[in-house]
Amino acid sequence: MSDILDQYNAYPYPERDPADEAKRLITGSPSHPVEIDHVLYAGNRDWSLPFDVLVAGGGTGDALIQLATVLTRAGKPHRITYVDLSTEARRVAEARAKARGLTSITFQTGSLLDAAEYGQFDYIDCCGVLHHLEEPVAGLRALRAALKDEGGFGWMVYAPYGRGGVYPLQEAFGALLAGLTPQERLARARALMESLPKGHPFKLNPHVVDHKQSDAGFYDLLLHSQDRAFRIDEWGAALAEAGFEVAGMCPPALYDLGRYADPPEDMDQLQRMAMAERLSGTIRKHVGYARPTGAAPRKGAGMQAVPHLSADPVKLARAVAAGKTLPVTSQGVTFDVTLPPEAATVLAQVNGRRTLAEIARGAKTDPFLFQGLWRKVEDGLAPVGLLQMSRLGL
Ligand SMILES: C[S@@+](CC[C@H](N)C(=O)[O-])C[C@H]1O[C@@H](n2cnc3c(N)ncnc32)[C@H](O)[C@@H]1O
Known part of the structure; x- marks a missing residue:
């Protein structure tokens, strides 16, 4: 433990300068609220309800600042608890929050192994931490104990290949x-x-x-003194031991064996994902979400769902209209996405606020045809992480 504490006090991770908060917001996976909504709530979370978050091993604050900034800008009720062993990492995270005037965060110095002492949470972020624990499953159990039964968990752990x-x-x-x-x-x-x-x-x-x-x-x-990598089936087993099941991966296409070969019928979902991981050979970290084992699936918002694109909608629409294939690269793997040219008018309407019903009207598409067209858009863009659904209202 003390080697790790010495490391993160000497070199708080990641290296961040609070002055940079004036210039940019660092966004990423896991834990962008839109992505949390998309994966854990089928894009249909009611954001008028309070959102209690634990950022476990928050380091210098990337996920913390992203969550607090996006939820504050969207005007949604939320409270965030940050916990980390390192006082130096906390000092940087606090300075970043101060630079942005964020007031929804409580800072704690301590171990995530005591997570339940800080409360019961709707969502827990734990990015790049559990693979550094002596017993990662003990860390997972501690986080499960701090998560409400209907809550969700976003994580990143190292992958071997x-x-x-x-x-x-x-x-x-x-x-x-x-x-x-x-x-x-x-x-x-x-x-x-x-x-x-x-x-x-x-x-x-x-x-x-x-x-x-x-x-x-x-x-x-x-130079880390404690670091292990998990293949995705090993990580899935660790999650299961602690009472979690995988809810979704970022992006899902990285773990789709069907992109390489016909999945053998006697392989379960995690084995298929692990086979895709072996075949890609380049995955260096797993980013995904989990929910308590057996939690009831969420219902989507149908035509009231609100799509978000993580690419410029106008440029995307132009490329699609021109019949171009869109190359999307994630962790060294490139996926070629092709959409029908008529999807362009629909894509140009997506702005993170319009519902599907409004998009269909705006694109002047017959509602029946729209359903079929939208399915193709979703099937093409969601697996590679370019499309997510959320009624957050950005
Ligand atoms: C690699 S950094 C990741 C920081 C941050 N989550 C991120 O993704 O940018 C790991 C952090 O976990 C913290 N940490 C390690 N073990 C911990 C524990 N048992 N409880 C709380 N924090 C811990 C370290 O102090 C360090 O700040």
Whole structure:
């Protein structure tokens, strides 16, 4: 525990400057409220109800700031509890929240293993933390104990194949640099990196870049004292042990075995996903959502659903009208999406506020034809993460 605390106090992760909050909002998965709604609530969450969130191992605050900023801008009632072991990471997260004038956050210094002491939550974010615990399942159980039965959980954990070359280096640096301060370890490891052969699998791996971005990134990737990667079926089993089931992956297409081969009938869903992971070979992290095992499925909003595009709707509509194939890349895998040209008028109407009924009227499409056309849009764009449904009202 103390090695980890020393690391995150010396190099709070990720490296962030609170002054940058004036220039940009960092958004991403998991834990954008639109994505939470899309995956966990079938795009139909009632955002007039309070949303109680725990950000567990919140680090320097990326998910925290995204959640608080988006929900505050949308004017939705919410409360967020941040907890992290590292006081230095918390200091950065607090400064970022202050720079934005966010008032919905309570900061706590402590362990996520005590999560239930902070309350019962509608949603828990835990990004990049559980694979660093001595017993990840104990962490998952602690989070389950803090989650309401109808709540949801967003996570990121490391995946093995896209992290080729990382683990031999972690082992070697761990043994060679034991007993040094974090600063000395970093300097020595950076020097050692220079002497590695050009053909080292890590040097040939284009999918991991953290070490090039900051000292905190280098340390987190190559000098971590406790780090394990999960294949998706292993992670699914860990979730199940703690009382969770997978609700959805980001983006789902990465785990679709059908894109490579006919899925054998005797494989269950997690085995199929793991086979897709083996075949892609490039997935370095799993991002997804889970809900308590056996939770009742949510109902969508039908024609009152509100679609959001994570690409510029006008540019997208233009490309579709011109019959172009859209390449969408995620974690080293490129998916080619093709939509019928008549979908262009519909796409141009999507603005994150209009309902499907309004879009159908605006595009002057016959309601019956619209249903068929919209299905093609959804089937093409949602699996690659370009389309999500939420009545958040951004
Ligand atoms: C890799 S960082 C991830 C930070 C943040 N979630 C993100 O994705 O940007 C891991 C964080 O987890 C924290 N952490 C590790 N073990 C923890 C525990 N048992 N309880 C709470 N925080 C923990 C560390 O202090 C560190 O800030």
